[in-house]
Amino acid sequence: MASTVGKTITCKAAVAWEAGKELSIEDIEVLPPRAHEVRIEIYYTGVCHTDAYTLSGKDPEGAFPIVLGHEGAGIVESIGEGVTNVKVGDHVVALYTPECGECKFCKSGKTNLCGKIRATQGKGLMPDGTSRFRCKGKDLLHFMGTSTFSQFTVVADISLVTIEQEAPFDRTCLLGCGITTGYGAARITAKVEEGSNIAVFGAGCVGLSVVQGAVINKAGQIIVVDVNPAKEEWARKFGATHFVNPTELKDQTIVDKLIEMTDGGCDYTFDCTGNVNVMRAALEACHKGWGESIVIGVAAAGQEISTRPFQLVTGRVWKGCAFGGVKGRSQLNELVADYKRGALKVDEFITHRKTLGEMNNAFETMKQGDCIRAVVDMRTFGRASRGGVWETGLPRQKARGKTRLVEAAQLNLDGHPAGHCRIMRSSRVSRDAAKVFDRMSEPVSPPRRTTRSSLARFALATATTEEIKSEIRDIEDVVSLPVRKRRRVNTIKSEAPLSSNEIKTKQVKTEHIKTERIKSEHFKSEHIKPEPTEDSLSSIPSPPPKAPRRARKPARKAVDPSTGDTTIEPPSDWEAMYNVVRKMRAPGGAAYGAAVDTMGCERLADPNASPKDQRYHSLVALMLSSQTKDTVTSVVMKKLQTELPAYTPGAPVGLNINNMIAVEPNLLNQTIWAVGFHNNKTKYLKRTAEILRDEWDGDIPDTIEGLTSLPGVGPKMAYLCMSVAWNRTEGIGVDVHVHRITNLWGWNKTKNPEETRHALQSWLPHDRWREINSLLVGLGQAVCLPVGRKCGECELGFEGLCKAADRKKVSEGRRIKAEKVESEDEGDDGTAVKREVKLEVTQDAVVKHEE
Known part of the structure; x- marks a missing residue:
């Protein structure tokens, strides 16, 4: 040079x-x-x-x-x-x-x-x-x-x-552009927290990079929304947990679907399409009170976004970012490091390779549905070999319809728009996809009186419906199809209360459990009376006011006014809740028999191994368990304990430090392929084994500092390992279940597991530190699930202790909960036999079960 x-x-x-x-x-x-x-x-x-x-x-x-x-x-x-x-x-x-x-x-x-x-x-x-x-x-x-x-x-x-x-x-x-933009939007602009639910609109290079950032930050549900069904394979390849195609929804808008999937709305949404209607849907799919929608794709010149003001008044936030909020000179090397350690996928984006002489062909390739990114070798002028094209897994299709390009505007210092970086809605918008987007009309000013049907025109992929004059009853009404009220008639049927005399049961003697629906006479009244008049209605007393729902105070600091000493007051009702959870986790409880009870990391060490190897087994199990179900971790541990080759002829086969050091990385990777991030864990396991041999005399560290210095071992693993391997409880092992559930209950308001650990340790008695992880993990696996919580089976909801309980599910659970009564029956030999009979009382029937 x-x-x-x-x-x-x-x-x-x-x-x-x-x-x-x-x-x-x-x-x-x-x-x-x-x-x-x-x-x-x-x-x-x-x-x-x-x-x-x-x-x-x-x-x-x-x-x-x-x-x-x-x-x-x-x-x-x-x-x-x-x-x-x-x-x-x-x-x-x-x-x-x-x-x-x-x-x-x-x-x-x-x-x-x-x-x-x-x-x-x-x-x-x-x-x-x-x-x-x-x-x-x-x-x-x-x-x-x-x-x-x-x-x-x-x-x-x-x-x-x-x-x-x-x-x-x-x-x-x-x-230099697409990957960093999406990755940074999730990790720097939004700062996605562990366990949070996100939705990504558009599965192109930027959208898939958002997915990667969310995976790194350990998000809960990662939902990708795209109108191209072929993108589902790509989305799941990069870590998406769900895929939704708006064109396949029947009587539901994408907003309603996402709210249903996330129990009230997403914590974060990301628009990577540049379509103003999608931007609005992304905002309205956010959770009331804290949901944030990040605008990454920027619309064409002249386009404007709009929404109802109460969407913002009630706590939702609209944000935007350029280059993902990443400061190139200061922060880009962090992405390079993430790529080198296997946390950030980059190779997978390269679906096509071209030479400088094929630059125009690269532009044509970019329009195809099987192209995520084309990389051009600037030092080569000739045609790239056929082998230079990477297989994508997507069907090769001809580009159809006009390519829809949108402008990404960036403000000058004087406030005038200046086009700086423009992106497509996604990597390819076909004719069919274009029709879907075209159906979403331009934002228009809502009528003076906003109605459900008039708002329905803004719903994603939903045609405008006929307006019906119907006042909005609640500020948080979701855009939906109009529902016509039933016209009142001048006569009504009487509805007398259900009496025991009107319930008829039919005894059926059998050794097996049988059910018999008992018809009720409750609604057979033929009495017809005139419609009440205003005078008669005015004399009816108002119902008594409902008792206010008991509020729970989280853990908080309290200062003694006389001494000035500061103490941490625990959350109200915490002990009652803790005892209820213990009961649910005990035999016969709703959360008994969770996966952690039999396949948790503390139970996976080989009891026949030496104490030193047992401690190493516990550490390896914890390292494998990250982002992996206990059932999978258990199977992989069994394979390591029985199949890991001996490091030298005559040595025992199985899991120990010497065998881990000697095993070929490819073989180890194949053995543990079922766990999440197996490529990274292969490197961590190999490196950890070498460190334990060279620095810890073939044993695992007996301090938190030593454990967290190992590659891939964080505070949660370290504290759990100290409890399991060394039988010393020095801190609480807080994983995604403990973090999620304690915040759900209102015990603390924290953003990540490490903050949750400090918060819990500030007030929870030390003798509970070890068992709380197992209790709450089992509860999270069996009842308080990340998606679709079983509030109808949770005793906390029945006793009014869980402030986040779904009231509808709790009421349903109470309604069908069995009332067990003892009844004597005559057995086959003429002797008296006691059986338990369940009576499930419904509005129109009683269902009998014999047990």
């Missing part, structure tokens, strides 16, 4: 001479970098829908001729005067979102936007107002401050980040 420093370089580039035309591969001149500029040799670049949008001519700010591209990685060839953050030979990723660290935006610490070079970058020029590209005697414009469709490019020194040299360019180039 020394021979080219300070000189003009002639290289190949894909030049856009005018809008709507194909790119032309040209020999261009790249001038040396000036002060605070860097010249980079681009090795690989991704092809993004932003590039296609500008090339199409639909970008109002698009200017030509120009060198497009903004997802590029390469090596620093030379630097200009005053550059101190990089040196020649550094491996770098170009950034279309600079970070100067000096402007008002950077100093605020509240945003990743930077205003230092925004004015010139939006005009396609370098910070000094000139260009570094020339071709055929003409200056070429820069694109988004990067222009990675050239073998060499010049960027500002605040528009690139140095990465470690082991990171491959064909992967890291994709961190």
